[in-house]
Amino acid sequence: MQSLVIVAHGSHLNPESSAPTYDHADTIRATGAFDEVRTGFWKEEPHFREVLRTVEGDEVYVVPLFVSEGYFTEQVIPRELRLDGWDVSEWGSDGLSADQATLVAEDIDREVHYCGPVGTHRAMTDVIVRRAESVTDDPDVGDDFGLAVVGHGTERNENSAKAIEYHADRIAERDRFDEVKALYMDEEPEVDDLPEHFESDDVVLVPLFIADGYHTQEDIPEDVGLCEDHTEGYDVPETVDGTRIWYAGAVGTEPLMADVVLERAADAGASLGTALDDVRETTRVATGD
Amino acid sequence: MGDSTSATDEAGDDAPAVPDIDLPGDAFDAVLDALADREAGDPLRFEGFSVARDEDAEFVLDGGDRRTGLSERDLHAALDERAPAVTDWYAFERVVGEFGPRRAFVRWIEDADGETVAARYAALAAGVERAWGELKITATVTDRGERRYDVRHADDAGVPVDDLDAHDDPLDARDLVTLDEKGRYRPLKTAPSLAGGWVFPDLGPRDLYETVETIYPATVANWHREREGNLDVNHWRETMERQSGIYGVVKTWDRGEGHEHVNWVAEACCDDSQCLKRREWGYDEDTDLDVDGGDGVFPCREPCSVVVSAARKWTRLESEQPRTYEFDLTPSEKEQVEDIIDAVADGRTDEIREADTKEGANRYRTRFLRAKLFDDEGNLGGVPTDADEE
Ligand code: SF4
Numbered sequence: 001m002q003s004l005v006i007v008a009h010g011s012h013l014n015p016e017s018s019a020p021t022y023d024h025a026d027t028i029r030a031t032g033a034f035d036e037v038r039t040g041f042w043k044e045e046p047h048f049r050e051v052l053r054t055v056e057g058d059e060v061y062v063v064p065l066f067v068s069e070g071y072f073t074e075q076v077i078p079r080e081l082r083l084d085g086w087d088v089s090e091w092g093s094d095g096l097s098a099d100q101a102t103l104v105a106e107d108i109d110r111e112v113h114y115c116g117p118v119g120t121h122r123a124m125t126d127v128i129v130r131r132a133e134s135v136t137d138d139p140d141v142g143d144d145f146g147l148a149v150v151g152h153g154t155e156r157n158e159n160s161a162k163a164i165e166y167h168a169d170r171i172a173e174r175d176r177f178d179e180v181k182a183l184y185m186d187e188e189p190e191v192d193d194l195p196e197h198f199e200s201d202d203v204v205l206v207p208l209f210i211a212d213g214y215h216t217q218e219d220i221p222e223d224v225g226l227c228e229d230h231t232e233g234y235d236v237p238e239t240v241d242g243t244r245i246w247y248a249g250a251v252g253t254e255p256l257m258a259d260v261v262l263e264r265a266a267d268a269g270a271s272l273g274t275a276l277d278d279v280r281e282t283t284r285v286a287t288g289d
Numbered sequence: 290m291g292d293s294t295s296a297t298d299e300a301g302d303d304a305p306a307v308p309d310i311d312l313p314g315d316a317f318d319a320v321l322d323a324l325a326d327r328e329a330g331d332p333l334r335f336e337g338f339s340v341a342r343d344e345d346a347e348f349v350l351d352g353g354d355r356r357t358g359l360s361e362r363d364l365h366a367a368l369d370e371r372a373p374a375v376t377d378w379y380a381f382e383r384v385v386g387e388f389g390p391r392r393a394f395v396r397w398i399e400d401a402d403g404e405t406v407a408a409r410y411a412a413l414a415a416g417v418e419r420a421w422g423e424l425k426i427t428a429t430v431t432d433r434g435e436r437r438y439d440v441r442h443a444d445d446a447g448v449p450v451d452d453l454d455a456h457d458d459p460l461d462a463r464d465l466v467t468l469d470e471k472g473r474y475r476p477l478k479t480a481p482s483l484a485g486g487w488v489f490p491d492l493g494p495r496d497l498y499e500t501v502e503t504i505y506p507a508t509v510a511n512w513h514r515e516r517e518g519n520l521d522v523n524h525w526r527e528t529m530e531r532q533s534g535i536y537g538v539v540k541t542w543d544r545g546e547g548h549e550h551v552n553w554v555a556e557a558c559c560d561d562s563q564c565l566k567r568r569e570w571g572y573d574e575d576t577d578l579d580v581d582g583g584d585g586v587f588p589c590r591e592p593c594s595v596v597v598s599a600a601r602k603w604t605r606l607e608s609e610q611p612r613t614y615e616f617d618l619t620p621s622e623k624e625q626v627e628d629i630i631d632a633v634a635d636g637r638t639d640e641i642r643e644a645d646t647k648e649g650a651n652r653y654r655t656r657f658l659r660a661k662l663f664d665d666e667g668n669l670g671g672v673p674t675d676a677d678e679e
Contacts, residue, residue, distance in 0.1 A: 011476075012476040012594070012595060012598060013474065013476070014474070015467050015468070015474045022460075022463060026460070042594065043476075043594050043598075044476070044478075044594075045477075045478045045479075045506040045507065045593075046506035046507040047507075047593065047594060049591065050506070050507040050510065050511065050590075051507070053390075053507065053510040053511070053514070054390075054502060054506070054507055054510050056388045056391075071534060075533060075534075076533070076534070079531070079533075107521075
């Protein structure tokens with residue numbers, strides 16, 4: 001019996017925080033690729049400490065719904081899941097290449113496949129592009145458009161910047177958007193000065209966050225100048241200093257994220273049948289015909 | 290249909306009758322499959338009798354008087370006469386399955402490890418009720434021996450299903466538990482603030498388990514471990530020691546000077562009025578707390594994330610040294626401050642009526658107190674919090 005466990009941060013204050021986790025779990029459930037799909041949280045229930053004891057299967061894949069490798073994926077989750085013998089070297093990662101480690105979870109005395117976070121998977125690049133398509137409602141968006149991928153800088157976590165650069169570079173290589181830039185919230189190049197970094201009249205701004213919350217709904221919109229105060233709201237697109245900014249909100253809410261979760265599990269050995277194709281198909285942006 | 294009701298005749302006129310059960314095809318097929326998987330002569334046991342396959346592919350039924358050479362048709366007739374026992378086997382072995390927490394929970398609902406099939410079917414026919422946190426679970430049995438469950442808020446006991454929002458997908462429960470009845474987010478799923486107005490009127494056993502585990506996550510799993518005698522309790526000390534990052538500071542709150550601060554935490558957060566889990570953790574392995582752990586059905590095995598987050602705040606606040614502030618209150622004003630603290634702590638501020646000035650925590654009374662005692666900077670009694678601000 002094959003089980004998927006999606007682990008995410010959650011929140012004591014914001015009910016939206018867990019919404020993407022539940023949505024992606026539902027999308028994956030609908031594919032039937034797993035006998036069960038469970039969710040566990042750091043700030044909600046079931047907690048990381050107790051989620052594994054709710055799992056019935058003997059082939060267990062744990063996928064962290066986090067944007068980068070770092071404190072949570074390397075320390076908190078393995079500790080709280082009680083992965084016996086965990087050491088970050090199990091992943092042998094350069095900060096972007098964590099794939100999976102198979103370890104016994106003491107809590108259930110069974111092996112689990114502990115996967116790298118969704119945010120650093122190569123398939124995440126497609127989700128960022130898909131997010132740009134969704135927010136512009138244009139499945140071919142790219143010509144005459146710039147794309148800004150935004151996240152925390154190195155201050156909080158050096159790997160966070162790495163993940164942002166990684167995806168920005170990959171998208172740039174595709175020559176789809178006129179310009180692609182990685183921007184940061186707490187270091188140069190800063191998202192506050194977005195119009196200065198782009199020549200295009202239209203720029204899609206995609207924050208590399210899992211869920212909408214303080215950073216994506218208050219911090220970034222105010223910093224970028226989409227609004228004076230987040231309570232006023234803003235339009236999409238909103239013009240700031242002559243640049244039309246298409247603010248996408250957290251990339252993690254994009255339905256295609258379910259695909260990355262599946263990719264992580266597949267890389268760790270899960271057998272998925274046609275689930276990957278199914279998810280890519282069901283989460284597509286309508287072409288408008 | 291066999292007369293399986295005869296068992297109750299001896300039990301007296303008042304005992305509820307065992308309902309008539311028809312043996313469904315899927316239950317009979319499951320028996321045939323189970324027998325096919327066994328060696329000839331290896332019996333499949335039901336309550337009160339067993340069935341085996343013999344070398345000639347005929348069946349043997351042993352239940353006091355032994356009957357041999359039964360054809361599949363004979364076997365069907367014999368099992369139909371014993372449909373309660375066969376459907377009971379089918380319900381637990383094939384529908385509920387092996388998974389420990391689910392199996393134990395569904396068996397507990399109808400006391401399957403304590404009562405006979407006849408007694409349980411009779412009770413289920415009348416409806417067996419169980420409480421789980423704020424939930425009321427009512428188990429019944431159909432005339433095919435299938436368990437069905439009605440799950441709702443205990444406050445909605447007796448309300449017709451049509452007057453409630455009916456659901457059949459256990460995952461719908463995620464939306465029912467997110468907000469309390471005033472629309473406020475519930476960060477702790479076991480807080481006694483579950484809103485009512487909904488019902489899962491007709492769940493099977495697996496969906497019952499999923500629904501309960503969605504409303505109160507991991508409570509069945511932990512309850513099951515406790516019943517098995519292997520609940521892994523992590524006490525306050527070890528839980529705080531484990532924290533890192535922004536929570537790492539909480540370990541400094543324990544200074545080896547007793548555990549009074551943890552009593553206060555438990556009284557603040559874990560009391561039954563705040564959380565329905567029964568707190569099983571103490572200060573450390575050798576030191577219980579001095580406050581009640583509560584009477585919940587399901588245990589709490591370690592300080593939860595809400596408590597750890599609050600403890601982080603208290604660690605900082607409690608590192609301050611007390612000072613003496615001097616200002617005057619009338620006796621009624623002192624009592625009013627106490628009333629206000631009580632009203633907030635007990636979550637009853639919005640029960641206090643607007644014009645009820647007998648209540649210390651009444652809004653007008655409180656605004657009056659503020660108008661009288663605060664200076665322009667909001668200092669109580671006109672005394673600055675930090676003396677050097679003067
Ligand atoms: S620590 Fe206290 S508040 Fe938290 S779940 Fe346990 S009993 Fe409830």
